[in-house]
Amino acid sequence: MNKKGFTLIELMLVVIIIGVLVSMVAPRLVGRSEEARISAARADVNANISVALDLYELDNGRYPTTEEGLEALRAKPGAIASWKGPYLKRRPVDPWGNPYSYNSPGSHNTDYDLYSYGPDAAEGGNDDIANWEETK
DSSP states (O other): OOOOOOOHHHHHHHHHHHHHHHHHHHHHHTTHHHHHHHHHHHHIIIIIHHHHHHHHHHHHSSOOOTTTOGGGGTSOOTTOTTOOOOOOSSOOBOTTSOBOEEESSOSSSSSOEEEEOTTTTSSSSTTOEESSOOOO
Protein backbone atom coordinates (compact mmCIF):
# COMPACT_ATOMS: atom_id res chain seq x y z
CA MET A 1 0.00 0.00 0.00
CA ASN A 2 1.30 3.40 -0.94
CA LYS A 3 -0.68 5.98 1.05
CA LYS A 4 0.29 9.61 0.91
CA GLY A 5 -0.40 11.95 3.81
CA PHE A 6 0.94 13.42 6.98
CA THR A 7 1.64 11.49 10.12
CA LEU A 8 0.38 12.64 13.49
CA ILE A 9 3.92 13.57 14.51
CA GLU A 10 4.36 15.80 11.44
CA LEU A 11 1.06 17.58 12.14
CA MET A 12 1.97 18.09 15.78
CA LEU A 13 5.34 19.49 14.76
CA VAL A 14 3.66 22.05 12.47
CA VAL A 15 1.22 23.08 15.23
CA ILE A 16 4.10 23.51 17.70
CA ILE A 17 6.05 25.66 15.22
CA ILE A 18 3.00 27.87 14.61
CA GLY A 19 2.47 28.17 18.38
CA VAL A 20 6.08 29.25 18.92
CA LEU A 21 5.83 31.86 16.16
CA VAL A 22 2.59 33.26 17.58
CA SER A 23 4.06 33.43 21.09
CA MET A 24 7.01 35.42 19.72
CA VAL A 25 4.93 37.91 17.69
CA ALA A 26 1.88 38.43 19.95
CA PRO A 27 3.68 40.35 22.76
CA ARG A 28 4.99 42.86 20.22
CA LEU A 29 1.47 43.63 19.00
CA VAL A 30 -0.11 44.05 22.43
CA GLY A 31 -0.63 47.73 23.18
CA ARG A 32 -0.32 48.86 19.58
CA SER A 33 -4.05 49.44 19.23
CA GLU A 34 -4.01 51.71 22.30
CA GLU A 35 -1.04 53.63 20.87
CA ALA A 36 -2.98 54.06 17.62
CA ARG A 37 -6.02 55.42 19.49
CA ILE A 38 -3.84 57.90 21.39
CA SER A 39 -2.23 59.05 18.12
CA ALA A 40 -5.65 59.47 16.50
CA ALA A 41 -6.87 61.56 19.45
CA ARG A 42 -3.75 63.75 19.27
CA ALA A 43 -4.32 64.25 15.53
CA ASP A 44 -7.95 65.25 16.17
CA VAL A 45 -7.06 67.68 18.96
CA ASN A 46 -4.01 69.26 17.31
CA ALA A 47 -5.04 69.17 13.65
CA ASN A 48 -8.43 67.89 12.47
CA ILE A 49 -10.84 69.58 14.88
CA SER A 50 -8.51 72.56 15.34
CA VAL A 51 -8.56 73.26 11.59
CA ALA A 52 -12.35 73.07 11.58
CA LEU A 53 -12.47 75.52 14.52
CA ASP A 54 -10.10 77.89 12.71
CA LEU A 55 -12.28 77.78 9.56
CA TYR A 56 -15.34 78.50 11.69
CA GLU A 57 -13.53 81.47 13.25
CA LEU A 58 -12.49 82.79 9.82
CA ASP A 59 -16.08 82.68 8.57
CA ASN A 60 -17.79 83.97 11.71
CA GLY A 61 -15.21 86.18 13.41
CA ARG A 62 -15.24 84.11 16.58
CA TYR A 63 -14.92 80.57 17.85
CA PRO A 64 -18.05 78.71 18.95
CA THR A 65 -19.00 79.43 22.54
CA THR A 66 -18.80 76.72 25.17
CA GLU A 67 -22.59 76.48 25.07
CA GLU A 68 -22.63 76.03 21.27
CA GLY A 69 -19.83 73.50 21.60
CA LEU A 70 -18.33 71.47 18.81
CA GLU A 71 -21.80 70.79 17.44
CA ALA A 72 -21.57 74.31 15.93
CA LEU A 73 -19.07 72.82 13.48
CA ARG A 74 -21.77 70.46 12.15
CA ALA A 75 -25.00 72.45 12.43
CA LYS A 76 -25.63 76.18 12.17
CA PRO A 77 -25.97 77.65 15.66
CA GLY A 78 -28.70 80.24 16.05
CA ALA A 79 -28.77 83.29 13.82
CA ILE A 80 -25.19 83.35 12.54
CA ALA A 81 -25.47 84.68 8.99
CA SER A 82 -21.95 83.92 7.81
CA TRP A 83 -21.88 80.21 8.79
CA LYS A 84 -20.55 78.23 5.81
CA GLY A 85 -20.41 74.77 7.33
CA PRO A 86 -20.57 72.02 8.03
CA TYR A 87 -16.93 72.17 9.04
CA LEU A 88 -16.87 68.54 10.24
CA LYS A 89 -18.49 65.57 8.54
CA ARG A 90 -18.83 63.36 11.59
CA ARG A 91 -19.65 63.93 15.23
CA PRO A 92 -16.41 64.76 17.09
CA VAL A 93 -15.90 61.78 19.39
CA ASP A 94 -12.57 60.47 20.60
CA PRO A 95 -11.32 56.98 19.68
CA TRP A 96 -12.85 55.61 22.90
CA GLY A 97 -16.32 56.81 21.91
CA ASN A 98 -16.52 59.83 24.22
CA PRO A 99 -17.19 63.36 22.99
CA TYR A 100 -14.24 65.75 22.96
CA SER A 101 -14.43 68.47 25.60
CA TYR A 102 -14.40 72.07 24.43
CA ASN A 103 -14.34 75.40 26.28
CA SER A 104 -14.22 78.86 24.74
CA PRO A 105 -12.67 81.03 25.95
CA GLY A 106 -10.26 78.51 27.38
CA SER A 107 -8.63 78.46 30.78
CA HIS A 108 -5.32 77.19 29.33
CA ASN A 109 -5.43 78.96 25.95
CA THR A 110 -6.84 82.35 25.06
CA ASP A 111 -9.11 81.14 22.26
CA TYR A 112 -10.28 77.66 23.28
CA ASP A 113 -9.36 74.48 25.11
CA LEU A 114 -9.93 71.20 23.29
CA TYR A 115 -9.25 67.89 24.98
CA SER A 116 -10.07 64.22 25.46
CA TYR A 117 -9.97 62.49 28.82
CA GLY A 118 -8.19 59.59 27.13
CA PRO A 119 -8.61 55.86 27.67
CA ASP A 120 -9.93 56.10 31.24
CA ALA A 121 -12.56 58.74 30.30
CA ALA A 122 -11.82 60.54 33.58
CA GLU A 123 -10.39 64.00 34.07
CA GLY A 124 -6.82 64.20 35.27
CA GLY A 125 -4.00 61.76 35.04
CA ASN A 126 -1.30 61.27 32.46
CA ASP A 127 -3.60 59.94 29.75
CA ASP A 128 -5.51 63.17 28.99
CA ILE A 129 -4.90 64.54 25.49
CA ALA A 130 -5.19 68.32 25.19
CA ASN A 131 -4.24 71.29 23.00
CA TRP A 132 -2.04 72.80 25.69
CA GLU A 133 1.16 71.83 27.45
CA GLU A 134 0.99 70.87 31.10
CA THR A 135 3.57 72.59 33.29
CA LYS A 136 4.96 70.45 36.05
